[in-house]
Amino acid sequence: MRAVVLVGFMGAGKxxxxxTLARRLGWVFDDLDxxxxxxxxxxxxxxxxxxxxxxxxxxxxxxxQELIAQLSRAxxxxxxxxxxxxxxxxxxxxxxxxxxVVFLDAPVEELWRRCQLDRQHxxxxxSEEQFWRLYEERKxxxxxxxxxxxxxxxxxxxxxxxxxxSLDFGHPAEGQWFPS
Numbered sequence: 001m002r003a004v005v006l007v008g009f010m011g012a013g014k015x016x017x018x019x020t021l022a023r024r025l026g027w028v029f030d031d032l033d034x035x036x037x038x039x040x041x042x043x044x045x046x047x048x049x050x051x052x053x054x055x056x057x058x059x060x061x062x063x064x065q066e067l068i069a070q071l072s073r074a075x076x077x078x079x080x081x082x083x084x085x086x087x088x089x090x091x092x093x094x095x096x097x098x099x100x101v102v103f104l105d106a107p108v109e110e111l112w113r114r115c116q117l118d119r120q121h122x123x124x125x126x127s128e129e130q131f132w133r134l135y136e137e138r139k140x141x142x143x144x145x146x147x148x149x150x151x152x153x154x155x156x157x158x159x160x161x162x163x164x165x166s167l168d169f170g171h172p173a174e175g176q177w178f179p180s
Contacts (some may be wrong), residue, residue, distance in 0.1 A: 002071050004167060005078045005094060007085040007142055008104035009135050011114035013151050013159055017104060018079035020160040025169065028076040032084055035063040044081075060084055061093075068097055086141035102163055103145035106152045108135045 004021070006014040015031050022029035033044050036059050040047055047056045060081065067078060078099075084090050085101070094101055106114075112131055142148075147166050151159045 003076045003078055003097075003099050004163075005080060005085075005099050005101045006104055006163075007080050007101055007145055008082065008151075009108075009111050009138060009142070010082045010131075011111040012082075012104040012106060013114075013156060014079040014082075014104055016156045017151075017159050017163060018077045020156050021163055022077040024160065024164065025075070025077070028074050029079070030067055030076055031079045032060060032063055032067070033081045035067060036060050036081075039063050039066075057083070057087055061087065061089055064090055064093060068093060071097070083138070085145070086138045091141065091144065100147065100167060101145040102166070103142045103148045104151050104159065104163075105142065105148055106150065108132050110152055111135065 006018050006021075008014055018031065019029050021027075036047070036056070037043055039062070040059050042050070044056065047059060051059075060083075064080075064084065080090075085094070108131070112128055115131070147163075149159060149162050149166060154162070
C-alpha cells in the first residue's frame with residue numbers, strides 16, 4: 001500500500017486524523033486544499049470568491065492529478081477536501097489508482113458542532129440548513145469509499161487507531177503502527 005485517501009464532510013477529521021496517521025506510519029501527509037492553495041497562490045476562500053466553485057474544482061482536480069503522479073516517491077496519507085471525492089472526475093482518478101479510500105463519517109449534528117468550534121472559514125458552510133442539505137447530497141458518494149469509519153464521539157487518536165486497524169496495519173504498540 002503506497003497511499004491512503006481520507007474523505008468525508010466538513011468537520012469529519014480528515015486533516016487531523018490524516019496528520020496523526022501519517023506521523024504514526026512515518027508517511028507523508030498531503031492535504032489537498034493546502035496543495036491547491038500553494039499551486040494557485042490564493043486561499044480556498046479567495047479562489048471561491050474570484051473564480052467560483054467551478055474554478056476551485058478545476059484547480060482541485062489538477063492538484064489531485066499532480067499528487068497521484070508523485071505516489072511513487074513516498075507512501076502518503078492524503079486528505080481530500082469535503083467536496084473533492086464527490087466530483088465524478090476525482091472519484092474516477094482515484095478508482096483508476098486502486099488506492100484505499102476511507103470515509104470518515106459522523107452524524108451531521110456532530111459535524112455541524114465541530115465546524116462551529118472551528119475558526120476556519122469554509123466557503124460552503126453558510127447556514128445549518130444548507131449544511132445538512134449538502135451533507136445529504138454528498139453522503140451517497142462518500143459511501144462509495146472502500147472503508148467507512150464512524151468518528152462520532154471519538155477523539156483523533158481513537159479514530160486514527162481505528163483507521164490503522166481497518167487498513168490491517170495492526171494495533172497500536174508503543175505508540176507506533178507498522179504496515180504488515
